Amino acid sequence: MRESAMKIICRLASLRLTLPGLLALAVGVLVSYRDVTASTAWMAVPLLCLAVNLLAALIVNTRIRSRPALLVFHLCLLAVVLLATYGHLSSLQARVEITEGQAFNAADVEMVREGPWHPRQRLDSVVFVQGPLRVDYAPGLKRQHTASQLGIRDAVAGEVLTTIGDNTPHIQAGYRFYTTSNKGYSAILTWLGSDGVRQTGAINFPSYPANDWNQTNQWTGPAGKHFRLELDLPRPQSFDRHWAFDATPAVAALTIMADDQRVRLEPGEVLQLENGRLQFEEVRLWMGYRITYEPLLPWLLFAALVGVLALAWHFLASFNSLPLPEGYGHRERKENSDVITAART
């Protein structure tokens, strides 16, 4: 029984299986490159075969086991596959838009991809408030640096402001919040119901300046009535010079359309409706964030680095144990200074 099991493991460990496995993985990569929806199976099957092949080789291949550095490299390779797989299953990719002064709310998060093992309730523990933001543009509307301030509650210092942007994410509870090119203006509205209810919220308009020609959005009021909102901003300035998206325009108005009505409100003005009043408070900025959750990212990096270093160690040891023929090493270069012609050696 034990012998037959070893025979099977020996067959599974064959290096001859590694090559078709690598080729199949290359094919899988190409297929998923052309068709993202087909990626999981095309990648998972060759990876699984290669992982089994590698695991078997680690058990029975004396060539690998007798060389510590080579063994560490292959163990790390296996660890990278396992960590990446676990990371994929427990990861989260999502996005959220937050207006200046608004606190992060997990309910506003729009999922892009969520692994089955992702602990969703963990997102509720994230707490921060959006502060001022600034995005610089070079002439020709080329986006430069982004700086977004977040108010974060600190156990010792109270609420502190931190600045993120570009290559600097905000990391909290294992989630990484990245600023994106998606940002724009929000209209802050307050609903004053005839029943005494008072609600304030933000309506985000399409990303600016990418959609400066279309600053419209839909909104359904507390009474169930549908409104079409249009933000009237000053004429777009010339983008042929340096510019920064960092403050609300001095002059901005909100046009509210419902049924045949069309009302233009300045900040602070109120629209009287059937069941209450709608007040246009002001215009603020909003920032779109990309959220990622990869709990084992540092370990993935660690395994990959250790693996490469171990392989480098293995190669170095191999080179030293099998030196090149005498007379051709760099120490002898004076005696063999003309190897292109090589006639004299």
Place this chain on the structure above:
Amino acid sequence: MSSLLLAPELPWLFGGLAGYCTGALAAWHGIWRDRPVDRAVFAALLVAVILLATAITLRWMRAGYGPFLTLFEILLSNLFSLGLVFLVVFWRVPLARPGALVVLPVFLLLGCWIATLPPETSQLPATYDSVWLWVHVGVGKIFLGICLAAVGLAGTLLLRRLPGFGNLHRLPDDEVLDVLVWRFMSIAFIFHSLMLIAGAVWAQDAWGHYWTWDPLETWAFITWLMLGLSLHARLTFKVPLWGGWLMVFGVFILAFLTFFGVPFSSLGPHKGII
């Protein structure tokens, strides 16, 4: 004349290409005439690398950012980095010197290509303001340089199987040079792996995920797979020497297309359209 004033790096670039041309002529002259030319080739390489370094510096001062964005910049920086890596190999590993017969004409091909491109500058995206970009690009250039050194030697070994290259028969045995070819490929594998790791670290914070299978990542990974496959194949099967050298060429062609083709034929984030 006006383009020279607008792009002061051009005279230095063409000077560097002239250096590579001189080196190539010297290397081939040495083979045809059976003359000692190593010093001449080394000197030509050294001068070319210094001139290209000057060209990069002048362009950097003009554009205000490093050579990372346009095809012109990437070819310019690779003409420098590949030359520098081969210069070090040429100096430290005499056995690899015959590779100059193939490597220097490759430089000239890159030189012909860059001569057709406008030396326009662009805007460096904010995500490129990262130390990981330097690490990623740096180890990537070392990978390509060492892979090219292997290709040079493999190409020379293939050349000597052709009629008319009698002088090449006086080089060491195929088996000896083959060992060196695969040592270069092994080292190249290490640097390619480091390039992927550094790129993933950069991508994590620049674009929010360490791996998104964009065209450049996909083709870089396929190159890595093929490099690993060729190292495995040589160990596992009795691949004839010439078969192994052709595999080296295959890996280099894949890497070459990944470096100089994919970023400029796709709308990936690496292109700088962000």
